[in-house]
Amino acid sequence: MDIEVLQGQKVLLVEDESLVAMLAEDMLADLGADVVLAMRFPEGLHQAQQGEFALAVLDVNLGGGHRSDPIADILAHRGVPFLFVTGYGERGPAERHAGKTILQKPYHASEFGDALARALDD
DSSP, rough: GGGHHHHHGGGEEEOOOHHHHHHHHHHHHHHHHHEEESSSSHHHHHHHOOOOEEEEEESSSSSGEESSSSHHHHHHTTTEEEEEOOOOOOOOOOOGGGSSOEEESOOOHHHHHHHHHHHOOO
């Protein structure tokens, strides 16, 4: 699937680092996506439960010792494609999300685009 399908679509971005969030938001906006940003675990959980999204981008480790796996569980149950981003290498998502696209921080726009395309095809 081509990432051009994100044009005009809502994308959930769950990222607790302000600079990374701004960069990812800009990259998604450049693709024409309508970004819904959640910078805290409770916000991400609420959006995953209530929002309608074409795709979600989830930071694995969120502030306050939270991980995004419960958010991913909800999205998976709802059939929303998602990918993980992490700066922690091997400490990725829970085993139940094995096989999902994982993008290592820091990343460039081209790597991000490739990861988005893979997540849409998962």
